[in-house]
Amino acid sequence: MRKKVIAGNWKMHKTIPEGVRLAKSIVSKMEKKPPAKTEVQIFPPYISISAISQVVKGSKVGLGAQNMAWEEQGALTGEISPTMIKSAGGKYVLIGHSERRAYFKEDASMINKKIKLALKNKLKVIHCVGETLEEREQNLTRDIVLNQIEWDLKDLKAEHMRNLVIAYEPVWAIGTGKTATPAQAQEIHAFLRDAVDAVIAEGVGKKTRILYGGSVKPENAEGLLSQPDIDGALVGGACLEAGSFWKIVQAAEKVSK
Numbered sequence: 001m002r003k004k005v006i007a008g009n010w011k012m013h014k015t016i017p018e019g020v021r022l023a024k025s026i027v028s029k030m031e032k033k034p035p036a037k038t039e040v041q042i043f044p045p046y047i048s049i050s051a052i053s054q055v056v057k058g059s060k061v062g063l064g065a066q067n068m069a070w071e072e073q074g075a076l077t078g079e080i081s082p083t084m085i086k087s088a089g090g091k092y093v094l095i096g097h098s099e100r101r102a103y104f105k106e107d108a109s110m111i112n113k114k115i116k117l118a119l120k121n122k123l124k125v126i127h128c129v130g131e132t133l134e135e136r137e138q139n140l141t142r143d144i145v146l147n148q149i150e151w152d153l154k155d156l157k158a159e160h161m162r163n164l165v166i167a168y169e170p171v172w173a174i175g176t177g178k179t180a181t182p183a184q185a186q187e188i189h190a191f192l193r194d195a196v197d198a199v200i201a202e203g204v205g206k207k208t209r210i211l212y213g214g215s216v217k218p219e220n221a222e223g224l225l226s227q228p229d230i231d232g233a234l235v236g237g238a239c240l241e242a243g244s245f246w247k248i249v250q251a252a253e254k255v256s257k
């Protein structure tokens with residue numbers, strides 16, 4: 001059984017006190033009505049992780065970072081290592097978000113190194129893939145995501161995949177209010193399972209959790225999450241307010257068998 005995951009990517013939002021407040025409201029909602037079938041994870045900016053780890057301590061809210069460096073330590077001004085994330089209380093990390101790829105020029109070899117280093121350090125990874133609008137219009141969606149699986153996950157074995165979740169995030173749907181239809185997302189999720197089988201090992205695809213991301217909101221969450229191959233959501237805009245984030249968690253609970 002693939003347990004659903006609702007993950008909130010805060011991006012560059014919330015100061016430390018604002019983040020602590022948001023985390024407190026999520027924890028309090030979790031305590032009032034603990035979701036039985038859904039994992040909840042939050043990814044605040046690095047600088048808030050330590051303070052927020054005190055808030056989520058003892059609760060079921062998972063805490064992670066939005067990125068990390070590909071080295072354990074060294075002369076990499078402005079970067080953060082996996083051991084630093086762990087020492088601040090983070091257990092998860094997002095790797096290969098399209099904003100990192102587009103604005104910070106992260107390529108497959110960096111992403112591959114980061115994923116391997118995160119797993120080596122026992123951080124659980126959410127690995128993001130997805131095509132741009134131009135690529136979709138040229139009918140290249142499948143080629144692009146297959147390529148990302150192939151190169152970003154190079155050398156990974158079946159046992160690594162237990163600690164890795166994939167997030168399919170079509171770039172044209174991120175922060176644009178344009179969501180992939182449930183059918184469009186389902187089609188690519190099913191394709192990604194085959195891609196994981198082809199790249200990693202037969203049978204791993206159906207065990208791997210694959211989240212959808214890109215303008216997920218309370219209004220469209222249920223339709224997306226009820227698709228057979230969509231195992232949760234990576235939420236940006238709608239996770240910045242506890243109420244709307246919580247509605248998405250409830251939608252996941254509702255559709256989980």
Ligand code: PGA
Pocket residue numbers: 009169173174175176177213214215216234235236237238
């Ligand atoms: P969005 O962001 O929900 O604001 O589209 C999703 C993401 O980038 O992870």
